Amino acid sequence: MELRQLKYFLKAKELLNFTEAAAALYISQSTLSQQIKQLEDELQVPLFNRIGKRITLTEAGDLFAVYAQQSINKAADGLELLKDLNNLETGKVAIGVTYALRHVVIKALILFSSEYPKIQFEIIFGTSQELIQKLNHFQLDVILTFEEIASEAHFKYLELFTSPMALVTSSETSLKNKKTISLEEISTLPLAMPAGGFSTTQFISKAFEKSNLYPKITIEINDIPTLLELIKTGKWHTILTKTTIENEKDLHAIPIKGKNMTRTAMLISLKEVYEKKAVTAFLKILIANLK
Amino acid sequence: MELRQLKYFLKAKELLNFTEAAAALYISQSTLSQQIKQLEDELQVPLFNRIGKRITLTEAGDLFAVYAQQSINKAADGLELLKDLNNLETGKVAIGVTYALRHVVIKALILFSSEYPKIQFEIIFGTSQELIQKLNHFQLDVILTFEEIASEAHFKYLELFTSPMALVTSSETSLKNKKTISLEEISTLPLAMPAGGFSTTQFISKAFEKSNLYPKITIEINDIPTLLELIKTGKWHTILTKTTIENEKDLHAIPIKGKNMTRTAMLISLKEVYEKKAVTAFLKILIANLK
DNA sequence: AAAATCAATCGACAAAACCGATTTAGAAAT
DNA sequence: ATTTCTAAATCGGTTTTGTCGATTGATTTT
Structure with a gap:
């Protein structure tokens, strides 16, 4: 049983005329005749009565047609869905x-x-x-x-894109006018930093190590919005990529001096x-x- | 798109391994590979990711699988129904x-x-x-x-089987002891007959005609149970095949004499x-x- | 580094889908 | 009744395609 045969069957059922159905399907009448016969053989029951030159549906054909149609519809639905997927209508x-x-x-x-x-x-x-x-x-x-x-x-x-690493401070800071800042200067400031899992933290830790500097990290926190709240109090500073505070009005970013201080x-x-x-x-x- | 290909696809989806799926389907791995590819070409979207030698389902494959399964199920349901029909479980x-x-x-x-x-x-x-x-x-x-x-x-x-034409009377009749009766005798009796559409009526009319007899039909009725009620009153008689009153206790059938007086x-x-x-x-x- | 595994590909073959022509037989027209 | 017409079935031959075995290329495992 193949979808092709089910389609042939349904067209023949619709027109109740093999010759016309074959024409509608763009196949020869002989092919249709053979394919229907093959389907009937597989189903072990005639789908059509051959009354002289006329054909009518058998009870079996009538009952089977419903399922044949549903089978075809489901396959068509699947195809339709994939088209939607390609057209960004779903997914x-x-x-x-x-x-x-x-x-x-x-x-x-x-x-x-x-x-x-x-x-x-x-x-x-x-x-x-x-x-x-x-x-x-x-x-x-x-x-x-x-x-x-x-x-x-x-x-x-x-x-x-690349974004410089920057000291992030409250807008009300005394450091306001600095264009850049060095790691050494930062190491004197009280820092609140993202937790160790964050790649920026790992990156900056290595930079401090290389320079033999020991930053004063008083807070580690794994939630950035909360971290930013803390920075806004002005009591702590932190180090982030500049792009992180793109839309934060109350915060100020001072790029850090030195090579490779970008991400x-x-x-x-x-x-x-x-x-x-x-x-x-x-x-x-x-x-x-x-x- | 053919049911065959949908079956192949689902087995491959199930095992996520073309070689094993091919074995389970009793086809070669190359055939499976080609048929899947052909299906993908028709659907215009890959159903599997080929990650090195491993395969995984794509989003499209995942979504399409539901419809493929339903299509196959509907066809199988149709087949099942026809089996029931053959086993006299439906119809x-x-x-x-x-x-x-x-x-x-x-x-x-x-x-x-x-x-x-x-x-x-x-x-x-x-x-x-x-x-x-x-x-x-x-x-x-x-x-x-x-x-x-x-x-x-x-x-x-x-x-x-054949059944003799018979005069049907009430059990309480004076004709009770007659083994047979002639058309001539009947033509003297008051008759209630089935309406003209009934073949028995047509049959008996012709027989009277041939014998140049004119029966005294006083009632024609197109409902046999009602006719039988009338006969039971004893006021009328009727002519039916003997088999008609097989299970009627209050009625009595006297076969009619003559050739061809059977149906x-x-x-x-x-x-x-x-x-x-x-x-x-x-x-x-x-x-x-x-x- | 070698062996094993798996999907893709290639060429060959067989199955089957398909067609055109013909046959058969019922229906319609003469 | 006879002929004509029409539709399905059937028959051979052609083309398509489903299938296989062998091979390749790439990845994972040993």
Whole structure:
């Protein structure tokens, strides 16, 4: 039993005339005759009565037609769904982001959703390690984070932009007028830092080590919005990429002096996995609206 | 898109391993690989991610699988239904009967239903002409009546038994002891007869004509049970086949003298129409229980 | 580094889908 | 009744395609 045969059968049932049905199906009458016969053989019951040159449906044919039609419909529905998927009328996108790049995703998300309102999103915030693990388990389509120390062969990387590391302070700070600041100066200030899992923290720790400096980290916290609240009190300072506080009015970023004191934002995805149409479209919008 | 390909796809989806799936399907790995590829080409979207030697489902594959399964299920359901039809677990039978043969059908119906309780029946009483017309319009599977004057080529006839024409009277009749009776004697009696549409009435009218006799028909009625009620009063007599009053205790049948004063009960069906399994089985029981 | 595993690909073959022509037989027209 | 017309079945031959075995290329395991 094949869908082809079911389609032939239904057309013959509709027209109750093999010759016409064959014409409507763009096949020869002999082919139709043979295919119907083959189907009947498989079903072990005639679908049509052959009364002289006329044909009528048998009880079996009548009952079977319902299922034949449903079978065809289901297959057609599946095809239709995939078309929708290609036209971005359906589908789910899962994106991982490090908090620092929050505003980049939010902006793209708003733009994308107004154009393709039917696509569902799952936005996962987490540390780079957490996100990479999820990517490897096919739980995310793409992640947005800063460059990794070790790059992996089965990942596809796309650089987005670079952002300087910066001392982040309250807007009311005495450091306000400084254009840049050195690690040494920072090491005298009271710091509140993101927890160890955050790649920025790891990055800056290494920088302090190299310079033989010991920063005064009095608070470690794994929630960035809370961290920013603390900084706004003016009692602590922190170190983040400048882009992290893009839209924060009450905070001020002073770039840090020295080589390599920048980080590169990247898109990371799995190399050999089919990229969903919706993901491709989303990333296109994201990249086009970076500045 | 063919059911074959959908089955292949689902097995591959289930095992996530083309080699094993091919083995489970009793086809070669190369065939499976090609058929999946062909399906993907038609759907214009990959169903699997090929990550090195491993495969995983794509979003499209995941979504499509639901419909593929449903399509296959519907086809299988259709097949299942036809099997039930063959096993007499489902199906409808429409039978036409002339009233005279009522008891034959009732008996068979009771026996058949206890053996195959799921088969539905439609029992249509009517005159021979009415029933034959319905048979020609495929509204009946088979009819049970007396032999027709004109036999038609596209009918299949099966003789069941013969029954003498008889004068039917109340049991309380003075004619009680007669073994037979002549048309001439009958023509002196007050008669209530079935209406002209009934074949028995037509048959007996011709017999009177031939003998140049004029029966005293005072009532014509097109409902046999009512006719029988009238006869039971003893005020009228009627002429029917003896078999008509098989189970009537208060009535008495006196066979009519003369040649050809018998009628033959017959099964009539359409020659070239597939006979439903249920009909075949029903007729077998009917024939086996005639006496 | 070697062996094993797995999907993709290639060429060959067989099955089957398909067609055109013919046959058969019922229906319609003469 | 006879002829004509029409529709389904059937027959051979052609083309398509489903299938296989062998091989390749790439990845994982040993």
